[in-house]
Amino acid sequence: MMRQLKKQIAILERIDQLIRLKATGNPRQLANRLEVSEATVFRIIETMKELDAPVFYDMARQSYSYSEPAEFRFGFYLENLDENSQKSLSGGFGLRNMRQLMQF
Numbered sequence: 001m002m003r004q005l006k007k008q009i010a011i012l013e014r015i016d017q018l019i020r021l022k023a024t025g026n027p028r029q030l031a032n033r034l035e036v037s038e039a040t041v042f043r044i045i046e047t048m049k050e051l052d053a054p055v056f057y058d059m060a061r062q063s064y065s066y067s068e069p070a071e072f073r074f075g076f077y078l079e080n081l082d083e084n085s086q087k088s089l090s091g092g093f094g095l096r097n098m099r100q101l102m103q104f
Helices: 002-020 027-034 038-050 083-087 093-103
Strands: 055-058 063-066
Touching (some): 002 027, 002 063, 027 038
């Protein structure tokens, strides 16, 4: 499971990089580049949208693009939370998003 998750994160990072460069090509080209099916590309893009990525397909460029500056980041970042922030933490919301990522 960990190997699969790492592979999926690597694919998301690569797609994000290509989107920021406006160099994904069409879905078939992107699928070939990533060595996945077109259906997988569509699932990944849909998952990105569900995670609030401002991604769309630019017909003129024949590439996926972001409608505003964005970047996918996955990792752990340390931050100090004040007492109010600690109280408003929601356990489980992140797990639901992780399940979405695991489905593609």
